[in-house]
Amino acid sequence: MPAPSLIQTHLSLPVDFVRAMDLDKASLDVEARYKRCAVPWKPHLERTRAVIMRSAHLAKNRRKAVLFGAGLLHDIPLAELSDLFQTVVLVDVVHSRSCHLQASLFPNVSCLQADVTGTASFLIRARKTGAPLPRLELDLFKDDESVDLTVSVNLLSQLGCAPAEFLRTSHPPGEIRAFQRHLIESHLTYLRQRSGHSALITDVAWSRRPAQPPQAPPTERREVLHQVPLPPPAEAWDWLIAPAPESDPHQDLIAHVAAYPDWKESNRILPG
Numbered sequence: 313m314p315a316p317s318l319i320q321t322h323l324s325l326p327v328d329f330v331r332a333m334d335l336d337k338a339s340l341d342v343e344a345r346y347k348r349c350a351v352p353w354k355p356h357l358e359r360t361r362a363v364i365m366r367s368a369h370l371a372k373n374r375r376k377a378v379l380f381g382a383g384l385l386h387d388i389p390l391a392e393l394s395d396l397f398q399t400v401v402l403v404d405v406v407h408s409r410s411c412h413l414q415a416s417l418f419p420n421v422s423c424l425q426a427d428v429t430g431t432a433s434f435l436i437r438a439r440k441t442g443a444p445l446p447r448l449e450l451d452l453f454k455d456d457e458s459v460d461l462t463v464s465v466n467l468l469s470q471l472g473c474a475p476a477e478f479l480r481t482s483h484p485p486g487e488i489r490a491f492q493r494h495l496i497e498s499h500l501t502y503l504r505q506r507s508g509h510s511a512l513i514t515d516v517a518w519s520r521r522p523a524q525p526p527q528a529p530p531t532e533r534r535e536v537l538h539q540v541p542l543p544p545p546a547e548a549w550d551w552l553i554a555p556a557p558e559s560d561p562h563q564d565l566i567a568h569v570a571a572y573p574d575w576k577e578s579n580r581i582l583p584g
């Protein structure tokens with residue numbers, strides 16, 4: 313099979329993409345879990361907001377701030393960003409009602425519904441035809457010189473999840489895995505190539521540990537970035553994402569998070 317070619321994509325988000333991939337349901341599920349787990353999630357949300365503000369202060373100019381994965385708004389310091397920047401754009405495939413409502417309180421904040429992988433229309437077609445999965449170079453905001461800050465917020469590990477499920481019956485597992493890796497790599501490259509300042513916050517692995525006794529060691533750990541290497545993080549913490557009995561009656565589920573308030577600078581010290 314010929315190697316897929318590099319394609320430039322822009323903002324195209326067929327509404328049936330969101331529905332076909334169940335992204336609206338996934339967003340409602342996260343919102344529901346947030347309501348049940350507000351207390352255990354608090355330290356993670358506060359640390360994420362702090363990293364976003366640290367990166368905002370590192371930006372040389374304060375025209376436009378773009379936040380990817382911001383559609384639920386739990387981890388976005390909206391009022392502070394709105395004060396600091398001329399405009400703030402909250403990008404996600406799905407924005408919660410609360411996000412729309414809160415955004416409407418600030419005249420310089422807008423919600424942009426977009427797929428940050430740029431794959432939407434290609435995947436719908438690929439599932440129908442079994443065509444090779446494309447290699448994409450995203451051009452979202454590429455010609456917009458006024459973007460002084462781009463932050464990817466707890467989104468990276470999610471990029472390949474819904475597409476993998478969507479393509480399960482039409483494409484072989486090896487091709488899907490390679491595609492998931494590609495989505496992650498191209499998002500990281502995109503952040504590196506932004507003209508303004510960029511930052512990354514992402515979970516890198518998940519582990520389970522017995523809920524009792526407190527502080528029991530993890531029993532299993534699963535990497536979630538498909539072997540894509542990252543440089544050493546500026547900060548790292550654990551996010552108690554699903555305390556027992558949320559996803560297991562006796563075990564807590566923990567996401568291990570890495571944060572890069574200056575993504576380009578962190579890449580300069582990537583080993584090897």
Ligand SMILES: C[S@@+](CC[C@H](N)C(=O)[O-])C[C@H]1O[C@@H](n2cnc3c(N)ncnc32)[C@H](O)[C@@H]1O
Nearest residue numbers: 381383384385386387404405427428429466470
């Ligand atoms: C785990 S949530 C991030 C945490 C979220 N910021 C919060 O406030 O809880 C992942 C977000 O990424 C969004 N997302 C997943 N795939 C996406 C894609 N291809 N393009 C844009 N957003 C995407 C989801 O809709 C969701 O809002």
